[in-house]
Amino acid sequence: MPELPEVETIVRSLKAVLKSKQILKIIVYHSRPLGSLKPLVFKRLLQGKVFSEIKRRGKYICFNFEDNSSLIVHLRMTGGFLYQKPNIPEGAKDHLRLAFFLSDGSSLLYQDSRLFGTFRYYPPQAAIAEFLVLGPEPFDKSLTPDAFHSICKGRKLAIKDLLLDQKAIAGLGNIYACEALFQTRLNPFRRASNLTQAECQLLLTKIKEVLRLAIRFQGTSIRDYQNIDRQKGRFQNLLSVYGQASKPCPVCQRPIKRLVQKQRPTFFCPHCQKAPGP
DNA sequence: CTTAACGCCTGAAGGC
DNA sequence: TGCCTTCAGGCGTTAA
Numbered sequence: 001m002p003e004l005p006e007v008e009t010i011v012r013s014l015k016a017v018l019k020s021k022q023i024l025k026i027i028v029y030h031s032r033p034l035g036s037l038k039p040l041v042f043k044r045l046l047q048g049k050v051f052s053e054i055k056r057r058g059k060y061i062c063f064n065f066e067d068n069s070s071l072i073v074h075l076r077m078t079g080g081f082l083y084q085k086p087n088i089p090e091g092a093k094d095h096l097r098l099a100f101f102l103s104d105g106s107s108l109l110y111q112d113s114r115l116f117g118t119f120r121y122y123p124p125q126a127a128i129a130e131f132l133v134l135g136p137e138p139f140d141k142s143l144t145p146d147a148f149h150s151i152c153k154g155r156k157l158a159i160k161d162l163l164l165d166q167k168a169i170a171g172l173g174n175i176y177a178c179e180a181l182f183q184t185r186l187n188p189f190r191r192a193s194n195l196t197q198a199e200c201q202l203l204l205t206k207i208k209e210v211l212r213l214a215i216r217f218q219g220t221s222i223r224d225y226q227n228i229d230r231q232k233g234r235f236q237n238l239l240s241v242y243g244q245a246s247k248p249c250p251v252c253q254r255p256i257k258r259l260v261q262k263q264r265p266t267f268f269c270p271h272c273q274k275a276p277g278p
Numbered sequence: 279c280t281t282a283a284c285g286c287c288t289g290a291a292g293g294c
Numbered sequence: 295t296g297c298c299t300t301c302a303g304g305c306g307t308t309a310a
Contacts, residue, residue, distance in 0.1 A: 001302085001303045001304085002303060002304095003303055003304095006303070059303095059304080074304085074305085075303095075304090076303095076304050076305070077302070077303070077304055077305095078302090078303095114302090116304065116305080117304095118305095164304085164305095166304090166305080173303050173304070174302090174303060174304085175303055176303085219303090220303070221303095222302090222303070223302070223303080224302090224303080225303065242303090264302090264304095265302090
């Protein structure tokens with residue numbers, strides 16, 4: 001479900017409510033998000049911890065605690081957090097998998113219908129395996145146009161598939177990969193290695209533009225995504241191509257096309273995003 | 279090393 | 295209405 005803008009939105013909200021609060025008690029309703037870690041061990045590790053920093057890296061949420069241990073969460077398709085203030089009537093809670101009860105009477109709930117999401121605990125000073133293989137953040141200064149061009153060079157796969165490769169660049173998913181390619185007027189099926197330096201430069205600029213705007217609109221809510229207060233994003237109203245199959249292209253009015261690429265739908269305008277040459 | 283298919287799950291939506 | 299099929303904001307594993 002969530003890509004960089006949705007995770008960023010969630011992290012900003014979590015920061016505002018969790019800082020300095022202590023985990024008093026945890027209930028594990030389903031152990032799958034914990035992977036191989038046994039629920040009792042998970043509880044023993046985390047009960048008593050006090051939240052310090054909460055950060056995003058790619059699509060990961062990184063909860064840091066005051067003792068420098070951390071909890072790395074990936075929401076995958078349908079994972080989501082819900083924050084319950086103290087003494088407020090509770091709404092419906094479908095697919096509740098984990099509950100963290102906090103020192104001020106509030107609670108942080110984890111819901112995930114499809115159970116793809118993951119939680120992993122890291123003791124202080126441990127290297128976070130997930131981050132070691134992650135590509136650069138789109139907004140990181142080290143990701144210059146030349147650096148991005150180097151990433152594309154030598155990759156034979158389609159540029160859209162490269163954008164989805166978290167080892168190449170972190171944070172993009174199907175929605176924003178399609179949207180950024182449309183804004184660049186690049187065909188999603190072009191080989192990454194065939195892109196010119198100028199095309200890579202423009203693509204990187206458009207990736208950042210699209211992500212910035214989506215963050216400003218608090219993400220895209222098409223089916224499941226909502227913030228920790230159940231607020232939906234509004235970027236779905238600004239989508240140019242994603243989910244717009246057979247609707248008119250906002251630029252040329254010709255119908256948007258949906259093709260399956262690597263088992264996943266790709267939305268694009270065949271006219272504005274010209275097919276690769278021979 | 280890179281690439282592509284498959285599997286993990288469940289609920290919503292669409293077709294008949 | 296109801297049943298059946300298809301589809302989904304992701305990614306780790308496996309095989310080639």
